[in-house]
Amino acid sequence: MSPIAAGLLLQLTLAAVAVTIALLVAPTWRSRAVGLTSAALAAVGLATGLVAMTGATGTLTIPVVLPMDALTLSPDRLGGLFMAVVSAVGLIVSLFGMSSARRGPEGSRTAWAAMPVFLVGMQLVPAAADSVSFLLAWEIMTLGSTVLLLADHAARASVSSAGIWYSAMSQLSFFFILAGFAVLAGATGGTSFTAMATVEPGSLAANLAFVLFVLGFGGKAELVPLHVWVPRVLPEAPSHVSAAMSGAMVKIGVYGALVVCVRLLPEAPAWWGIMIMVLGGASALYGILQASVSSDLKVLLAYSTTENMGLVFLGLGASMLLRSYDATAAADTALVAALLLAVSHAAFKATLFLGAGAVIHATGERNLDRLGGLGRRMPWTAAAFGVGAMGAAALPITSGFVAEWMLLQSLIHGGRLNGEVVSVAASVAMPLAVAVIALTAGLALMTFVKAYGIAFLARPRSPEAADAREVPLLMRLALALGALMVLALGLLPGPISEAVLATVASSGTGAAAGSAETAVAAIGVSGVALPGIGAVLDPLLLTVLAALVGVPVLIAIVLSAAKHPARTNDLPWGGGGSRARPRMQYTATSYAEPLVRVFDDVLKPTRDVQVTHVGESRYLVERVQVEQKVTDVFETRFYRPMLNLLQRFGIIVRHVANGSIHRYLTYSFTALLIVLIVVSL
Amino acid sequence: MFDSVYAQLVGLCTGALLLTSALMVWRHTLLASIRLLSAQGLSLAALVAVIGVQENEVELLFVALLIVATKGVGLPWVLAHESEAGVRAIKEAPRLNPTASLLIVTILTILSYIVVSQLIGLGTSVTSHAAPIGLAMVLIGFLLLISRRRARSQLIGFLLLDNGIATIAFLTSGGVPILLEFAVSLDVLLVVVILYVFAGRMRTKFGGTDVDQLRELHD
Structure with missing residues (x-):
């Protein structure tokens, strides 16, 4: 038995063991026992995925009693990459859950039994080599996540409502995917991916299947307008579950789209690429806009997920568009960028959701307007959340930066091939995409400055925030692991870029396979070069350079500050800073207020101002209450x-x-x- | 057996089947329906026995005995035993008047002749020539299910439908394997017993088994 087959079998076994443990073990030990088994399950998934990424193959065949072909699990390189990504997220989520979901509904028997089911479903979708096992694993994943989401349904009505939305949208996605596979199976007469890939390019079946697949996988990957479940579900789920959903499950949606675009229907006409780009661009803009005006920490992160997935699909669409015009080097770069973006999003969004979970664990609040000053009380959480926020804002030294840099490079240079304009469509679409990314990046920066600044800096805005305590060791460990992953991917992008490149080279069409070798090259461990475009990035070198310049400047400032005596804080006139109270600070709502005004037409907020007067007076005001709601x-x-x-x-x-x-x-x-x-x- | 005698015997049996079916639609008391059902079961058994003798299949004779035991004696006995004299005499207030029902029975019989001749062709053999009777019985059973209000009378319709299916099976393919026939008969017996006990309970509890009235429980 090959290592991959053994790994797959071990994953199935561990999942069964974990479910059994969850059902049998007493509540005091449940979270630890199941958490550890789930972590082991994820670790095996990670190892299997990494082996598959090296190009090793292995097949696990599961015979079935029904009159159909046996289920075949055989991950290729692309599947291995995604299996590794979702498993890595599953690993830190299990560790976090061991500590955070210890009692209450989140630590119930049902919830813990659903956890390994969810994980194994996610880990097996990328391994599927035929549509039936793909759909089966997909449904197992959806089932597990639905049960996990509903953990707290008895206490909060919003959870039940989220559950209904989630189930409905999941079934809608599933229906579209099933229909897509049915169309392909009907046209080719086989249910395995290799058989389906023989469908004639450009035929009606191929076009129909493509549109169905985009609707199906787009729903799971939170693309506008199928994203409506996101702002309800991700905030209402327990935080470690939201981290797994946003960090891992959404990637499975991306994986599905990649299977379609790279494996099943590789020869895409230009309009497919444009369609994906439009969907991606709209999702990116709409997602980040909603995130930037949200004052609920988890809703903000949920919408930011839509934004990031939008960018991934933008890259994917650009790659398809460029490939249809034979600009293969740029196409491969865009595809590698999209994959890197997906990988880095898994790292930073899992960290961010776990950070939000830690904040909720410590304060019971997720409304940013009632947080503040947590940085001093929860330094570990603050540091990890900060790194994650930097990643989400695509700042240097994090993984988000490398991916967005590569995506921009491919978009800027992609419109031209050897100095010639590739096509009118590409030369219109590419600059527009660059503009979308520029606007998105700006808004993302603002969003995460808000998220970090309002929650962790300044003074506490509520007693709960003032009394916050740092979370237990295991949760800190999970946060630190996530943050380290973000930094490692950002500082040393070489290895992961090479791995992703190998994925693209092996899974692409024949034409792409040769050129992908030259599209991206790693320099040493840290650097990335794009020979087809002529751009080089070495984050580690840049960081060292920045440190060489920055550290002396910093030292000089500190020294000069030490020379001058400290100024007194008592201002003679007594106004302003010396008596600043928490209420005088910016809140999340007030920080985003200008944005709400600028994008009034898109967001359509509802405002309600209530003024209570003192007694009969028209001029003396007792209190003013402003309520602003931004709906989807x-x-x-x-x-x-x-x-x-x-x-x-x-x-x-x-x-x-x-x-x-x-x-x-x-x-x-x-x-x-x-x-x-x-x-x- | 001479072919002409055989053909006449098959015709006699299937005729009896159709006649009992039509009479079931016409008569409204439960007791009459039960007696007709018994007669129908015996006719079915006779039909099977005739086919068995003609084809020289001993197995079919056993099946015929089984049918006598279940459809001819067993089921009617259960039905009659479970309902007290008062219930047996109760007249059904049907949803369709007898004239209209008999008219519909005629139409259904004609339809089944047309359908079967189109679908499989009436063929030359005596049995396949009589196959439309089975389909007509199924349709008449269905009609009874729709037009009767009481749960017990509906059960009669269900049994008529089941007889129709068995008739088609014997006429077109010489019957299903004996084991299957045995299982199906027992199944039907079980269903009838359960439904009857159930209906009896309902009657003692709510004072009637008019399905339309029972809907009020749900509201």
């Missing part, structure tokens, strides 16, 4: 009307099925008669 435009303008329409239809149709057995029997009888008459005609 897609939900209020698109989903609500549609749901209302469906409901009205349902009420009408209720008369058809009134519960009378005679009526139902009459329906069947009439149907039988009609069938008989039709066949006898």
